[in-house]
Amino acid sequence: MTDKITVYQKTTCSKCIGTLGILDERGIDYESVNYYEQPLTVDEFRELLRKLDLSARDVLRDKEPVATELRLAERDLSEDELMAVMVANPDLIQRPIVVKGDRAVLARPPETVESLLS
Numbered sequence: 373m374t375d376k377i378t379v380y381q382k383t384t385c386s387k388c389i390g391t392l393g394i395l396d397e398r399g400i401d402y403e404s405v406n407y408y409e410q411p412l413t414v415d416e417f418r419e420l421l422r423k424l425d426l427s428a429r430d431v432l433r434d435k436e437p438v439a440t441e442l443r444l445a446e447r448d449l450s451e452d453e454l455m456a457v458m459v460a461n462p463d464l465i466q467r468p469i470v471v472k473g474d475r476a477v478l479a480r481p482p483e484t485v486e487s488l489l490s
Contacts, residue, residue, distance in 0.1 A: 377402040377488065380412070388468040389451030401490065402470075408462050414455050420469055421455075423457065423476035428454040429440030431466040431478060438463055 377395065379402050381388035395402050412420070421428060428451055429449040434444060438461045449457065458464040468479045477487045 378405060378471045379403070379468050379479075380405050380407050380410055380471070381468040382406060382462075385467055387480050389481055391468045391470060391479040391485050394482055394485055398489065407465070407467075411462065412459050412465075414452070414459050417455050417459050417465075420471065420476060421476060423471055424469065424478060426478070427451060428458055431469075432458065433464050433466055436463045 373412075377400060379388070379391060379395070381392070381404060383389075383406055390402065417428075421431070424431070432444070432454070433439065439445070442457065442461070444457070444464075446456075466478055466480060468482075468483050470477050470479050470488055475488060477484050477488055
């Protein structure tokens with residue numbers, strides 16, 4: 373039995389659209405979660421990072437205006453503090469994040485999703 377695929381995305385994101393297109397072309401069933409409409413909790417985000425084997429800083433969109441406004445580059449935030457800021461400001465989270473079972477990939481570029489499909 374295969375694990376369900378979940379895609380954490382933003383509907384207007386070109387990388388998200390590309391990733392969903394690959395899944396659709398391959399006939400792969402997936403659940404799409406727009407984390408702007410269904411915000412992540414810190415615990416959910418922590419679990420995604422664990423599956424990605426990345427830190428919050430690794431998936432931080434540090435060129436977003438909100439990152440500048442919050443002066444994130446100048447602050448020495450703990451992992452938990454940074455996760456809380458990112459969950460409260462979803463523009464700061466790289467996307468899409470695709471999860472299958474206990475593994476996940478940041479689908480940038482969208483073709484990266486292929487690594488979860490085999």
